Amino acid sequence: MAVTKGHGNPDWTRDEVILALDLYHTCNGQIPGSTDDRVRELSCVLRAFPHHSQAARQESFRNPDGVAFKLQNLRSVHTGAGLKNTSKTDREVWVELGHDRVRTRELADLIRHCLKIVDELPEIDDEEEFAEGKSATKVHIRRERSPRLRKEVIAKRLKQGGLTCDLCDSDGSKYDPAIRESMFECHHVIPLSIIGETKTKVKDMALLCANCHRLLHRAIAHKKQWFSIYEAKKQFFS
Ligand SMILES: [Zn+2]
Ligand SMILES: [Zn+2]
Incomplete structure (x- = not known):
């Protein structure tokens, strides 16, 4: 056999x-x-x-x-x-x-x-898996966790007037300024199935508080569909 x-x-x-x-x-x-x-x-x-x-x-x-x-x-x-x-x-x-x-x-x-x-990818929970599959989800997460990219996005936003979450508008002003910045994460707004091999760019990154970022990923995984920031705002945050 x-x-x-x-x-x-x-x-x-x-x-x-x-x-x-x-x-x-x-x-x-x-x-x-x-x-x-x-x-x-x-x-x-x-x-x-x-x-x-x-x-x-x-x-x-x-x-x-x-x-x-x-x-x-x-x-x-x-x-x-x-x-x-x-x-x-x-x-x-x-x-x-x-x-x-x-x-x-x-x-x-x-x-x-x-x-x-990619050779090394972050582990993710099954609940976080996007419709594009686990490998693509891991690539999305690895890309947006790049410390270099995050630094560039934060510097750009500070120059433009300050840090606020693109989804809930929270600026974390109630927190100590020394630690406030850590509440923000980058989210790659273009689905991997579209961008293919292109390099990750600052202009394709949204700035989200960690809470909204988690919720948005869960929504994308749960509904098995991609949401732009605009769509997510309309559907889940209004
Ligand atoms: Zn938020
Ligand atoms: Zn993301």
């Missing part, structure tokens, strides 16, 4: 299932075996996921047999036959993307891109 799961291998994440679904879409119902080049390529990509470095020491982790088995799982979700092998993530990704090849490809490209441009 094919070695697919292997002892202690972690469950497939949403990002991984999206990559598998992207391959599944191209197969048009003909599930390739573990010797297929596309299956082997995907196995290599999955084994190189930064957060799987520990698990990838096991030969059985996301090996070609495991990838081929996942494609069969997705067919089960698709056709409804043999559903007992499928995971909750498989079913959720199918509901979201099973009938949208274009969006699946967009997200798969984005995930592959994010894996290439």
Whole structure:
């Protein structure tokens, strides 16, 4: 029998299932075996996921047999036959993307891109994951946490008249001036799915209090849609 799961291998994440679904879409119902080049390529990509470095020491982790088995799982979700092998993530990704090849490809490209441009990414809570997937969410967070960029944004705002949150208008004037600045964080206003590889720019950064930033991220993750500052203000802060 094919070695697919292997002892202690972690469950497939949403990002991984999206990559598998992207391959599944191209197969048009003909599930390739573990010797297929596309299956082997995907196995290599999955084994190189930064957060799987520990698990990838096991030969059985996301090996070609495991990838081929996942494609069969997705067919089960698709056709409804043999559903007992499928995971909750498989079913959720199918509901979201099973009938949208274009969006699946967009997200798969984005995930592959994010894996290439970063080696170390911050850990994030599942509740914070944007619709673009966990890898893209982590890239968003890593970018806006850049201390250099934050310094530049704060300097620019001070020159323009002072620090206030773009969402709630709080200026933190009730706090001691010596520590006040620490309440502000930068938020990247352009969704990663649009900006691709371009460099992060000061003009694309909003200044938010830590509270509003957290709420905005939760709204984006929860509603599975991107909100501009203007939209967020209208929908959640009025
Ligand atoms: Zn605020
Ligand atoms: Zn943000």
